[in-house]
Amino acid sequence: QVQLVESGGGLVQAGGSLRLSCAASGIIFRIETMGWFRQAPGKQRELVASAGSSGRTNYADSVKGRFTISRENAKNTVFLQMSSLTSEDTGVYYCYAVHGKAYWGSGTQVTVSS
Numbered sequence: 001q002v003q004l005v006e007s008g009g010g011l012v013q014a015g016g017s018l019r020l021s022c023a024a025s026g027i028i029f030r031i032e033t034m035g036w037f038r039q040a041p042g043k044q045r046e047l048v049a050s051a052g053s054s055g056r057t058n059y060a061d062s063v064k065g066r067f068t069i070s071r072e073n074a075k076n077t078v079f080l081q082m083s084s085l086t087s088e089d090t091g092v093y094y095c096y097a098v099h100g101k102a103y104w105g106s107g108t109q110v111t112v113s114s
Contacts, residue, residue, distance in 0.1 A: 002026045002103045006095045009108030016112070017083045022095030022105055024076040033098040034071055034078035038110075040091035048093070049080060062088070085112045 008020040024031060035050030035058075049069040050058045057069055068081040078095060090112050095105035 002097075004095045004097060004103055004105035006093065006105045006108040009093060009110045011111045011113060012085055014086055014112055014114045016085050017081070018085065018110060020080040020082070020093055020095075020108060020110075022078045024097050024103070027076050027097075027099070029099060030073055031076055031097045031099045034076075035069065035096055036078070036080050037094045037096060038089075038091040039094070039107075040088075043091075045094070051078060082110075085110075087112050087114045 003025045004022055006020060006022045008018060010018060012018050030053050033050055033052050036048040037045045038048050039045040048060055048063055049067055051069045051071045053073060059067060066084045070079045089110060091110060092107040093110050094107045097103045
């Protein structure tokens, strides 16, 4: 059974940084795409960043220049380094992986205090 487990969320002051991690277990193949969505209170879930197995990355305009996504393919792990955080970055961050179908983590809370 495939499981995605996130870690690294928490409370941080505006301007600070956090690093999220997501490890996939139960998968023996290299995952095509891994990435992060987030959902703020009262808003729809939105794509934050994604990374293909070839290294291609994609970012939401709102996080470009502040967030960096990276992968450790051998361990099916994806990271999200977040810097210059603002209150607009507050939300639940969900890790996802795509290989034929989509798999989701249960989410980790990120709260940025102003």
